Amino acid sequence: MQPYYADYVSNLRELHQEIRGAVAGLPQEALDWTPGSETNSIGVLVVHVAGAQRYWAEDVIAGDASGRDREAEFQVCGLPADSLILRLGESEAYVRQALEGLTLPELEAARISPRSGREVTMGWAMGHALKHTALHVGQIQIMRQLWEQHRASARSQRKPGVRFAASTQGAGMPAPCPGVSHEQPGPLSGGPMTRSSLRTRI
Secondary structure, eight states: OHHHHHHHHHHHHHHHHHHHHTTTTHHHHHHHSSSTTTTTOHHHHHHHHHHHHHHHIIIIIIOOOOOOOOHHHHTOOOHHHHHHHHHHHHHHHHHHHHHOOOHHHGGGGGEEEEETTOEEEEEHHHHHHHHHHHHHHHHHHHHHHHHHHHHHHHHSSSEEEEEHHHHHHHTTOOOOSSSOOOOOOOTSSOTTHHHHHHTTTO
16 A cells, blocks of 8 residues: 555544544443433444545545445444444445555545535545544544543432432433434534534535
8 A cells, every 4th residue: 555545544543543442431321322412422423433434435535335324323322332343443444445556646536425416636535534533533532521520420419229310311411312303404613513513514
């Protein structure tokens, strides 16, 4: 593999390692939890990251059809940590395969994004996909911090003998895996962790 592309894959692998670290040791409840009805869980964010990477590598760069169901990514619930990590590994392996054998001049080659019909260069598509992954790595890390704060607060407030799930709902927090909003995509200025703003991107 040409060194530039090898470095790209290395950067992607480092971002994936950050996600693995953020997911490590979390119970299923934490993977499905959200702090509000219009935010995405860690599980949703990981699946969305993997789906987007596969889209830009397969549908755009390689020109193949991945069969991606983008809307389904935002309805994920109940996937254990090992399944989430497996998806990252599979997307990384496909990105490596898609970039294998490419030359530097091909970075300027035109590609079409099937979802939007927009023409971009292959280099732009690669950079956009990596930027998108980095954005969500930060969100996943913040979501873990919010979960840990929420869990600590709930434990300090609940009475003896009251289950954690019950105290969570009693405090007005959403139950795990809240229903996904089917509203129309919102403006790009929306909060980066909201479902509407994610749906306007990739």
